[in-house]
Amino acid sequence: AALALGLRERGAEVDEIAVYHTVPGDGVAALAEHPRASHADAITFTSSSTVRYTLDGLERDGMARGDAAALLNGTAIVCIGPITAETARAEGLRVDAEAREFTGAGVVDALVAWFAGHEG
Template sequence: MSDPAPRVAVFRPADERIDDAAALLESLGADPVADPMLAVEPTGAVPAAAPYVVLTSKTGVELAAKAGWEPGDATLAAIGPATADAAREAGWTVDIVPDEYTSAGLVEALSGRVDGERVEVARSDHGSDVLVDGLREAGATVNETVLYRLTRPEGAGESAELAAAGDLDAAAFTSSLTVTHFLDAAEERGLREAAVAGLTDAVVGAIGPPTAETAMDHGIDVDVVPEDADFAALAESVVEAVDGGEAGDDTSPNR
């Protein structure tokens, strides 16, 4: 008799991304627990005009495009391939994609270009201070526009209950906010301590170093941080770690 498929919690936004994530995990032989920890609430704002415009998510691109915004002659920077692909699908030219798909990577890619320039950063209300502070340190005048707010969907938290009961094999966190919302959902159920303990016996994956740092700051051990900060790489790494029995193994190279 074959072993049951590993149960993997995934926390993508409550739209097609959670469906796509679940389908990917199924294709990798996992049993996905689709527990959206993010909901998108558009503000109606669009990026302000500036010589440099920085976009940090596919969602932001799609909202700006839907509102009819165009970059014009601006130098357009995208945080990673998914954001860049969405921008190109909107008909825009993407000039800069950092080697490291993080706020720190964007700062590194733009440093040396933006001294004395105006830079528009268009993103969610939970953007990292690393980006804005780093650009200002590089000599830029930075304006930030909030394109959308990220909230926790009502009813989220099935994964916290499973973790607390020891019924979760893995969890794939895709942002610092998914970690925070997972813990908030557990707290509301009176399960925070038990849920964190349950994750100790599971494989915990974080999409990048900032997400991993947030998890560890809240007492969650992180087993997997993929080299590429995208969900496909995270999913593959997490399922591989479950199959390899890496949960709780302090010798894991990503710990």
């Protein structure tokens, strides 16, 4: 959506064709059952929708949105890039690291760098 908007602003005619559709899963239930995000060392978000779906899932399980953000903020949060990080921050999450390369490998690199700087 951001790319299409930028192209339109520059006068391009853009046709958007959805090639996949992200749907919420039920994997967040385990987070709500355990204090401090189930002993997780880190949580990664690879899109804005994963941020929203995680918080929505915790909310569906009966946790207030603010409490869900507080739960997730109890562990390291790593985002795939600036748009995802912006969404996370807007939802009240503290983003600890952001990938420089917007790929799975970039997320791994960001995780490694963050933990290397926070060894106790």
